[in-house]
Amino acid sequence: MQEKIQKIPLYIRQARRKQSLTTILTAFFIVVQIIWVGLPIFMAVLWSLVDPDHPWSFPSILPEKLSLAQWVYVFKYTNIVRALKTSYMLAPCAVALSFLLGLPTAYVLGRKQIRGKKFFETIVLLPMIMPGMVVALFLSRVFTAFGLAQNFFGLVLAHTLMALPYMIRLLATSFEAIPQDIIDAAENLGANTFVKIKDIFLPMIRPGLLAGIIFAFTTSIEEFNLTFVIGTPTFETIPTILYSFLGYNFIRTNASVVALIMMIPNIILLFIVEDLLKFDYLSASLGKL
Amino acid sequence: MKEKNYSPIDYVLLIPGIGFIVVFIASSIIITITQSFGLLSVTGKSQFTIENWKAIFHDKESLDSVLFSLKMGVLSSLGTLIFAFPLALFLRKSGPGKRFLGSLIKIPQFIPALVAAFLIINLISYHGIINEALLALGIIKEPLRMLNDKFGWGVVVIQIWKNTPFVLLILSGSLASIHDDIIDAARNLGAGSFSVLFRIFIPLSMPGILISMILMFIKAFGDFAITSVAGPIYPPSIALRMRNTATLFQEWDKAAVLGVIIILTTLLITWLYSRLAEFVVGEK
Numbered sequence A: 001m002q003e004k005i006q007k008i009p010l011y012i013r014q015a016r017r018k019q020s021l022t023t024i025l026t027a028f029f030i031v032v033q034i035i036w037v038g039l040p041i042f043m044a045v046l047w048s049l050v051d052p053d054h055p056w057s058f059p060s061i062l063p064e065k066l067s068l069a070q071w072v073y074v075f076k077y078t079n080i081v082r083a084l085k086t087s088y089m090l091a092p093c094a095v096a097l098s099f100l101l102g103l104p105t106a107y108v109l110g111r112k113q114i115r116g117k118k119f120f121e122t123i124v125l126l127p128m129i130m131p132g133m134v135v136a137l138f139l140s141r142v143f144t145a146f147g148l149a150q151n152f153f154g155l156v157l158a159h160t161l162m163a164l165p166y167m168i169r170l171l172a173t174s175f176e177a178i179p180q181d182i183i184d185a186a187e188n189l190g191a192n193t194f195v196k197i198k199d200i201f202l203p204m205i206r207p208g209l210l211a212g213i214i215f216a217f218t219t220s221i222e223e224f225n226l227t228f229v230i231g232t233p234t235f236e237t238i239p240t241i242l243y244s245f246l247g248y249n250f251i252r253t254n255a256s257v258v259a260l261i262m263m264i265p266n267i268i269l270l271f272i273v274e275d276l277l278k279f280d281y282l283s284a285s286l287g288k289l
Numbered sequence B: 001m002k003e004k005n006y007s008p009i010d011y012v013l014l015i016p017g018i019g020f021i022v023v024f025i026a027s028s029i030i031i032t033i034t035q036s037f038g039l040l041s042v043t044g045k046s047q048f049t050i051e052n053w054k055a056i057f058h059d060k061e062s063l064d065s066v067l068f069s070l071k072m073g074v075l076s077s078l079g080t081l082i083f084a085f086p087l088a089l090f091l092r093k094s095g096p097g098k099r100f101l102g103s104l105i106k107i108p109q110f111i112p113a114l115v116a117a118f119l120i121i122n123l124i125s126y127h128g129i130i131n132e133a134l135l136a137l138g139i140i141k142e143p144l145r146m147l148n149d150k151f152g153w154g155v156v157v158i159q160i161w162k163n164t165p166f167v168l169l170i171l172s173g174s175l176a177s178i179h180d181d182i183i184d185a186a187r188n189l190g191a192g193s194f195s196v197l198f199r200i201f202i203p204l205s206m207p208g209i210l211i212s213m214i215l216m217f218i219k220a221f222g223d224f225a226i227t228s229v230a231g232p233i234y235p236p237s238i239a240l241r242m243r244n245t246a247t248l249f250q251e252w253d254k255a256a257v258l259g260v261i262i263i264l265t266t267l268l269i270t271w272l273y274s275r276l277a278e279f280v281v282g283e284k
Helices: A002-007 A010-048 A069-077 A080-111 A117-129 A132-145 A152-176 A180-188 A193-222 A225-231 A238-246 A252-273 A279-286 B008-036 B051-057 B060-090 B098-110 B113-124 B129-136 B153-176 B180-188 B193-204 B206-221 B225-230 B238-248 B252-281
Strands: none
Touching: A010 A252, A010 B060, A010 B098, A010 B113, A069 A080, A069 A252, A080 A117, A080 A152, A080 A193, A080 A238, A080 A252, A080 B008, A117 A152, A117 B008, A117 B206, A132 A152, A132 A225, A132 B008, A132 B238, A132 B252, A152 A193, A152 A225, A152 B008, A180 A193, A193 A238, A193 A252, A193 B113, A225 A238, A238 A252, A238 B113, A238 B225, A252 B098, A252 B113, B008 B252, B051 B252, B060 B153, B060 B206, B060 B238, B060 B252, B098 B153, B113 B129, B113 B153, B113 B225, B153 B206, B153 B225, B180 B193, B193 B206, B206 B252, B225 B238, B238 B252
16 A cells, blocks of 8 residues: 555655645635625625514524514615616616727727827726716706706617626627738628628627626616716616615615615626636726736 | 837727727826816815915825825735736646636736725624634734734725735736746756846846836825725825825815826836836837
């Protein structure tokens, strides 16, 4: 037995030891992450299921009785349904508009060596870099002057502004990734502009477009500053409703329900698109100023 | 070098996207600046004055807010880096279970900031699960005040929880661009894990480290929502003070001064970043 082990060369033993260490570390990190991410979500689920007649308070570790009463209450007596409608109507509009506005810009930034390219790339990131509340507060003056405050179209414009950096940067990266050879070859074989768009550009920018849509969508769903200043009280979105539950009158159980309503679609989206979504795209497109 | 492959039409194509952003961002910046000098005023008459600037600079409460926000910016960016860098390093090489780990880590990226704030509030509140657990284990006698604490640790924890995936994403990108050859070469020449970390991984991923820290700093420095639900009662963050000055006290001109201070700090930090990046990478 002893001899057998010694016959295995040293470097293989070292490699094996390293591999098992990696496996142990992976398992360790997974456990830590499950607690780090899972526990807060689990607590919110518990809070949202507390029965109003059997309050969950100090000494008891778990709620005495679970019920859906809080969910019913939130849907019946708060503005949540209207806020959901507003949020999920705003997001597709903002995604569509940011796509239409961003596509030509992304094409040029991705494919052309124009002068001042770096400058324009930085400009694109401005809505992400500029402090949200400053932009919101003083842009609201402009919006008020043009009658766009407390107005659905104004909110669409505001959300488009916040979604554009993701849309343009991600589309530009995927335009950039198309090898010029393919386009040249297609041209040699007599492809016209329409064929080039249909058979080269569209299929090849699809991963970037998908990532752009997802990021623009989630940005719009969670946008708070601009909506809060420009939209409330006429328009409430899910974030502004959550803020009202957290701020003036802190109602933990109601807030739990709203938090879960806001969070669950996003997490499902993440797992659905995980395979389709190339995260390399994100670091490539956002990892530079 | 690629030859010139563009025409004036390409600049026209930039207009829909770039123009949209410039119109909105520029108009908000211009209004902030002019209003801080008393021009384009909503309340009262419009005339040039530096009184608002004087008033803010002599106001100790405003100074407290600026310092508090600076502190939050620095601690949040350092904190996320400390959490994200080891994970990014560990995930650089694929292995069994690492894909799953990767998706677990990404979850907070898709949780809106306010929801993240609420989730963590539940844990760290006075009778939250962490205090209860520590009490039950006999480690502490009185529950700790971690939420709305004077220092602002609650805010820092929320920022770290929410933004670690974002920073990890950027760091993974720069770590992935380091070739294995360099590491193998260093190891062959006798470099230990420490030298590889400090002389290869950290310097070569420095652009990613810097930009993620900048973006984190800006986010935490200009934060409104998280600080207003989890931050200390005094001082408010500078964005919170600005908003209250404008909408509660209707002193838009003074709010504009605070706005300019936020913008200037952001620009200054971004400029410092680009200088640092030039210095580290050696590129112009």
